[in-house]
Amino acid sequence: MSENLKNLQLSKILDLEKIRVVGNPIEKAHGLPNECYTSSDYLSIERERIFKDKWTVIGVGSSVPNVGDAQPYNLLGIPLIILRDKEKKIRVFHNVCSHRGFKLLDEPCALKNVLRCPYHSWSYDFDGKLVATPHIGGLNVHETEKFDKSSSNLKEVKTKIWMDIIFININSNELEFDEYIKPLEERWSKFISKEDQKLLKHSKDHGYFSLDVKCNWKFAIENYCESYHLPWIHPELNKVSNISDHYHIQGLPNRFAGQGTNKYDQPVKGNQSFNNFPNWPKDLFKKAEYIALFPNVMIGLHVDHFYVFWLEPKSFSETKEHLTMYYVGDDSANGSEFTEMRKKNAEFWKEVMIEDIKAIEGMQEGRNSPVYNGGNFSPIMDNPTHEFHKWVATNLV
Ligand code: FES
Ligand SMILES: [Fe+2]
CATH class of the missing domain: 2.102.10.10 (Rieske [2Fe-2S] iron-sulphur domain)
Known part of the structure; x- marks a missing residue:
């Protein structure tokens, strides 16, 4: 089959799906169809319309x-x-x-x-x-x-470059970055100022790990946006911060989505803790926010650390996840008095991300089923995922 013909058929499917995904309220909407997770031809469309057109x-x-x-x-x-x-x-x-x-x-x-x-x-x-x-x-x-x-x-x-993250727009056709990031910066201005952003320091010893996962890149984003899976996928985390301590985040315009917690506990060792962002209000110390900025980066902001969890798509069913950690100021990020704490914190996040692999690889396998084709959403718990699907469908067609 010629490339053009394949693309034509795919775009027909996507046209229909756009109606199913975008044209319905969440209680009637469907998720993206299986092709979006199981086809190299589809991935090549994403490469053109998402990875080259957007801030990637x-x-x-x-x-x-x-x-x-x-x-x-x-x-x-x-x-x-x-x-x-x-x-x-x-x-x-x-x-x-x-x-x-x-x-x-x-x-x-x-x-x-x-x-x-x-x-x-x-x-x-x-x-x-x-x-x-x-x-x-x-x-x-x-x-x-x-x-x-x-x-x-x-x-x-x-x-x-924003918060040390390298964004590119290959086709130079996306809106200017400052405009693109403005809604998120405004949201986070209650936690950190632009000046505070400059205090972020990468930790050189326990500041990076990567994971190879056997699933489509989109599953990592979908899973990151919701807290619905907490009790079953992260039983330990759920003991300290459960579903009801979380809230969903929907960026407007629809460029990011995620979740936040009201019960973040700062890591401590004796009476030692990492530096905090200087302008973070005391009454918001317990808040932390986890946001997926579409298409391929997930970030976590806490009063005392920040991480960047970004996705390198390898094929429709293979993705490399990279996680890089940052602290506030050089001593927290690289001082020897904090080495043990940094090690533990990195291990904690690695454990969480490894737990999520079960979920995202399971969804990939399920997408080979001929009787499933996007499924349905919980009208209450799946809003961020639905918004991400709408973003994908809107940009493809
Ligand atoms: S191809 Fe690079 S110098 Fe010839
Ligand atoms: Fe998770």
Whole structure:
């Protein structure tokens, strides 16, 4: 079957689904159909209309801490480079040489001055400018007026860093990032100011883990948004903070969703605790919020720590989850007096995320059933999931 025909059939399905998903109130609505979780053709549509069109997350700044640090990233087949330039700014480029299209970077590395293509040694500076073209005009002739270097720079991707998260908009067609993030920043302004955001420090010792899960990336988002599953999937967590201590969060306009708790307990060791955000009001210390910013990042904000849990889709049924942790100020993030506490906190979150794998992989397996095709929602407990499905369906069709 030709690609066009396949896409046409898929878009017909999606057209119908859009009506089922978007056109109904939650009590009558259905979830996204099985194709959205079980088809590579469908994933290639998502790549175009979601991952290239939206503000997509491809990593965190703390993974390239120094000038010249570079790492490749593969966004569903699109080769990219994340690079920290001489002004310490993070830049993202398409990972392809302007000459014969060789993929420039294969492994993370620390560059000295240039990014050199292994094929014919054309070299680019950290601004992506083509600066060297050895022997381009014949042996030992490195420049020629027949070739204008300035038209062969690397192609840069529109990039924005927020709370250390690297967002890119490959097609440069999404609204400006500051506008995009405004509703969430306004929501969180009661907890942290823009100044407080700068206090976030990545923990280098117990600040990162990743998990490979056998499911579609969307299941991780759906599961993160709801607290309905707490008693069964997280029995331990449920003992300290149960369903009734949680509330749902619906971002307006529909760009994020999630849940919050009224019963967050700060980790302590004796009378020691992590630094708090300085402007977080005392009467809100027990609140913590867990938000999925569509499409592919989930964040958790607490009075004393923050994490970024972002998704690297690998195929329709494989996803790599990355979790990076941050504390308030250098001592909490990296001081030796807090090492034990950081270790425990990271272990706690890893345990929670591992418990969720059962849920999200179970949904993936269920989607092979011919009698299920999106199912129904609890009108009370599943609102954030429903809103996410609406967001996906609206952007696809
Ligand atoms: S392909 Fe990169 S220098 Fe030739
Ligand atoms: Fe969970």
